[in-house]
Amino acid sequence: MLAIKNNIMAENAARQLGLSYDALAQSIERLSSGLRINSAKDDAAGLAVRELMRADIAMIQQGARNAQDGISMLQTMEGAMAVIDDTLIRMKELAEQAATGSYSDQQRRIMNNEFGELRDEITRIAQRTEFNETSMLDCASGSQTIHFGVDSGGTASSVAVSTVDVTATTLGITSAISLTSTSNAATALTTVTTAIKAKDSARASFGYNMNRLEKSANVLGIQAENMMASESRVSDVDVATEMATLTRNQVLSQAGVSMLAQANTMPQMALNLLR
Numbered sequence: 001m002l003a004i005k006n007n008i009m010a011e012n013a014a015r016q017l018g019l020s021y022d023a024l025a026q027s028i029e030r031l032s033s034g035l036r037i038n039s040a041k042d043d044a045a046g047l048a049v050r051e052l053m054r055a056d057i058a059m060i061q062q063g064a065r066n067a068q069d070g071i072s073m074l075q076t077m078e079g080a081m082a083v084i085d086d087t088l089i090r091m092k093e094l095a096e097q098a099a100t101g102s103y104s105d106q107q108r109r110i111m112n113n114e115f116g117e118l119r120d121e122i123t124r125i126a127q128r129t130e131f132n133e134t135s136m137l138d139c140a141s142g143s144q145t146i147h148f149g150v151d152s153g154g155t156a157s158s159v160a161v162s163t164v165d166v167t168a169t170t171l172g173i174t175s176a177i178s179l180t181s182t183s184n185a186a187t188a189l190t191t192v193t194t195a196i197k198a199k200d201s202a203r204a205s206f207g208y209n210m211n212r213l214e215k216s217a218n219v220l221g222i223q224a225e226n227m228m229a230s231e232s233r234v235s236d237v238d239v240a241t242e243m244a245t246l247t248r249n250q251v252l253s254q255a256g257v258s259m260l261a262q263a264n265t266m267p268q269m270a271l272n273l274l275r
Contacts, residue, residue, distance in 0.1 A: 010263035017256030024249040063148030067217035070146035098185035171195035
């Protein structure tokens, strides 16, 4: 119907054009962001699921970094213990050397001086071995908890790495232990052997904790990959489908502009009939 006062055709064309523009803008937003869900209005339930997944992914990735930090800490402790190990081996060698009667007292004093220096070096290494400003080898009563997320039941996953005290005094190699005589050297030999066994026990715990953390870091990496794949399926845009939608909306928008222009001429056509 031709009318002068109300142009219903133009109103309808304008409304349809607005819808086409909104759909076109949404397609452009999705393609430019790479996401199917950019706000709650796109998919409220999907957005909630995606955000929960993103939180879990962030937690898992941080847990993997925590595990790697724990491995670095254990490697630091292991490296220091390796030096202490070599030092104890040299001390045992000196004790065995001094225990034989073929050396003079003067020669034993020279051996004893080296023995004392090595004893002090063990204590120095133990006291100076730190990770993130935390002493690791001169504190037997402490522990460091390496936390790497929670399981599906909400239970925390962690490894408690015990700090140890491997200073010379704690290992039993006090200043009273000397190589000044064959009998003293024999006592020192027994003491150093006991110290090596105590050190080996502590060092072994580093090994199995390191293995556990390495396996945990690998598992966490796989979990993060799987979770990211799931999150992608929920929120990422299907580029091929969205490009088809974009093209359709572009055509509709262009057609809408043309039809609106045509509809706006209808009142003028009605006026022409009155002339």
